[in-house]
Amino acid sequence: MDPSIPSIPWPALFAEHQRYLWSVCYRMTGDAQDAEDLVQATFERAMQRPPEQLDRPWRPWLTRVATNLSIDLLRRRSHQAYDGPWLPAPVEELLEVEGWTCDRHGGDISEFEVRYGQLESARLAFLLALETLDPRGRAVLILRDVLGYSGPEIGEFLGLTGANVRVILHRARKALDEARGQTDDQPRAPDHADASVHAAIERLMTAIRSGDPAALSELLAEDVRICTDAGGEFLAARKVVSGRDSVAKLLLGIAKLPPTWTEFRQINGEPGLVMELAPTPLRTARRAVLHLELAGSQIKQLQLHLASRKLVGIDFTTRAASRP
Secondary structure (H helix, E strand, O other): OOOOOOOOOHHHHHHHHHHHHHHHHHHHHOOHHHHHHHHHHHHHHHHHOOOOOOOOOHHHHHHHHHHHHHHHHHHHHHOOOOOOOOOOOOEOOOOOOOOOOHHHOOOOOOOOOOOOOOOHHHOHHHHHHHOOOOHHHHHHHHHHHHOOOOHHHHHHHHOOOHHHHHHHHHHHHHHHHHHHHHOOOOOOOHHHHHHHHHHHHHHHHHHHHHOOHHHHHHHEEEEEEEEEEOOOOOOOOOOOEEOHHHHHHHHHHHOOOOEEEEEEEEEOOEEEEEEEEOOOOOOOOOEEEEEEEEEOOEEEEEEEEOOHHHHOEOOOOOOHHHOO
């Protein structure tokens, strides 16, 4: 570190901004572990080359560094083969950060507008839809529509002209709207939707345990899809399975590996089922998280998270009786 740089209270800065930066990086990457690594890299960069104007708010500058590091990571990830379907990493603790949007931490409020709130932008369906965007488009959309930064600020952050920001944002919004339409990811009445999902999971698990194909099929939409993300670590479907009969067959096959413990949790702000599975001689997962989306009263999409790396944001050690 340059000794000529005035003393900077790094521990205090880390404590103030760590939660916020993790939240930004998580939305940028959809991966809890990557978000942790990017926060560390952001502060390492800050300690090596801090901003020239130390009297200005730190958060916009840290946002720029974290966003560009996230773009670099996403570009590297796009060139790496992933074994099987990719899903965002589920998390239990959605960090609702005070001073989340740019109007609260020194940003330009002349064009301030936010389309997606903290909770909506961290839903699994929203994060999955973001995967349809290229890294730069994803960054522009998150900076503008989630954090509320202005076009000129985004241009400064990413080295873009104002015209480029507008074009990229327009394309990103269009692509996101199309992807969200495909996943039926739309605003909802949280209490009612949560109760419906909770009940659907209970009915699904009952039908799987009973081994009743007819009861299971009644719960599934005709065009239902199931995606299992094992990351090549465990035995799992290597492709997305679609259609009522095919999904029912897969679920009944999974029933041969019954969970030894299950618990409903709030996963990315929505009900999900956390499970531990019995050991087998095969290369099967011991832990899993189940998340589903409804179309009316039927299940339209199921996500089964199995890869160990994707489950770092889930607490498997604390049971309901000892949870606060």
